[in-house]
Amino acid sequence: MDAQPLAVGIIGCGNVGRILAEKQNTFRITAAYDCVPGCALDFSARFGAKPLTEFAELLAEPVEIVVEAASVSAVREYAIDVLRSGKDLIILSVGALADETFRIELLGEARRLNRKIHVPSGAIMGxxxxxxxxxxxxxxxxxxxxxxxxxxxxxxxxxxxxxxxxxxxxxxxxxxxxxxxxxxxxxxxxxxxxxxxxxxxxxxxxxxxxxxxxxxxxxxxxxxNPSSGNGATSRLAALSALSILENLKNPLVIGA
CATH class of the missing domain: 3.30.360.10 (Dihydrodipicolinate Reductase; domain 2)
Structure with a gap:
């Protein structure tokens, strides 16, 4: 019997979110939040995820992990609450962790709650x-x-x-x-x-x-190659997050 797909929530329904949704295989994006309601609705219509226009709704969803694909400010605003809701987290806007005070607080909460924060390799390798x-x-x-x-x-x-x-x-x-x-x-x-x-x-x-x-x-x-929807973002950044999601339930861990 096939394993149940990993249930994933996403913050930010833009370019990165679309790449993840287009290539989902061992996981399913079941809940999508965006501060612009129309973006969440468009994402839902295309990929079937439940559209959420209030962040608190995402915290109540039965997802195992949340992908932040929005902005540095979104990490600062939402990351700790995601951990406190009992979900692991993938952060793409890693620039938020340059703030030492915020980083210490976030990691402290992750340790206290026994939650994992994943940082993809992003646009580089190694x-x-x-x-x-x-x-x-x-x-x-x-x-x-x-x-x-x-x-x-x-x-x-x-x-x-x-x-x-x-x-x-x-x-x-x-x-x-x-x-x-x-x-x-x-x-x-x-x-x-x-x-x-x-x-x-x-x-x-x-x-x-x-x-x-x-x-x-x-x-x-x-x-x-720049992402087709955002020249400032490399397609590799989205693919590195995709790789994390596809391998979370893989018993063989390579290079991590």
Whole structure:
């Protein structure tokens, strides 16, 4: 007999939510909340999830895990209540965890309630081994992100470094483009260095990771296709969340 599909709730019925719904297999999105009622209704009409226009309704739904696919502000507003309702959580807007006070409170609640918070690899690869920074010495952890200026919301006509600093500083300047930087820092256990480059000739979202330490040296380059509905978001980000959902009930755990 086939296992019962994992019941999933979602916060945010936009581009990422649609990708997850289109590819659901071992899970089912049964409840969908969006602060814009029309978005939840459209999502329901297309994918069959119960449309919710009040967040409290989502907390009452019999889902096992909730996917946040909305915004940094949505994480801050809803994440703790999701855990307190007895549900695990997948966070895509990882930039919210750059706020140390909020992060400590959120993780404290997760420990107290014995709940899990999953952070997908997002638009990069290799977070599983970047975690060795938590148990060994690190010399360099640098993220260099290059995007078309339109994706960055600027009008820079030439290739130019528009930011250089730490991940925690970058989230203040480019909150919609720093989930990768914060994920990298959380995985490594230290505040990663970040460069953001604007390149009018770049048609994809490119991330380069330079990592060195006790283990040796690594260089990773990813050139992502932007999501069709949102040029600032890489399709890989949605697919990495999809991978978590599809494997939650898999008894074989690889690289996590």
């Amino acid at each position: 977070l599983d081994n970047i975690r060795i920074g938590q148990v060994s010495s690190v010399d360099t952890i640098l993220l260099r992100t290059t995007k078309n200026p339109l994706s960055l919301g600027i009008g820079e006509p030439e290739t130019k470094c528009v930011f250089s600093g730490t991940a925690s500083e970058c989230v203040q300047r480019y909150p919609k483009n720093t989930n990768v930087a914060v994920s990298l820092s959380l995985a490594c256990g230290c505040d990663a260095s970040v460069e953001v480059w604007s390149d009018p000739g770049e048609t994809k979202n490119m991330h380069e990771i330079i990592f060195s330490g006790e283990f040796g040296e690594a260089y990773i380059r990813i050139r992502n």
